[in-house]
Amino acid sequence: EFVRTGEFPDKRRYRGITALFITEFLLRRSNSTSMDKLILDETVMAVVASLDRHLAFIRVLVGVAPFLGLLGTVTGMITTFDIISFFGTGNARAMAGGISEALITTQTGLLVAIPGLYMCNFLTGRAENLKQQISSLGIYLKRYV
Numbered sequence: 001e002f003v004r005t006g007e008f009p010d011k012r013r014y015r016g017i018t019a020l021f022i023t024e025f026l027l028r029r030s031n032s033t034s035m036d037k038l039i040l041d042e043t044v045m046a047v048v049a050s051l052d053r054h055l056a057f058i059r060v061l062v063g064v065a066p067f068l069g070l071l072g073t074v075t076g077m078i079t080t081f082d083i084i085s086f087f088g089t090g091n092a093r094a095m096a097g098g099i100s101e102a103l104i105t106t107q108t109g110l111l112v113a114i115p116g117l118y119m120c121n122f123l124t125g126r127a128e129n130l131k132q133q134i135s136s137l138g139i140y141l142k143r144y145v
Helices: 017-028 033-052 055-087 092-144
Strands: none
Touching (some): 017 033, 033 092, 055 092
């Protein structure tokens, strides 16, 4: 309906990727059928690409979190061994700080990575679904351009 009339979707009523897609197309529309079909294809590609833009950052965070935890584990163990080399094994209280550092950083890395992995997979699936919807809408709208 919006493509035929050339009206922009009302931002208060129509939200989401579909409204963004139609608005982007209407802003770039040329009223030449052959050019509008090319603009429609280009708009589909631009909107689909925007869905993947931030997913890469989330994937990196999820991948790096366990390694940061491991780094903390290594530094905690180094601290513990430094204490052992200086005081010997008789000072459990001094060693506890390094062991605690090792365990807390490992736990934090896992607490970030495990839910992050779930959310990354969820968002990737949602993005794929939205990409399919936008591609289908682009094919459908070509009939009315």
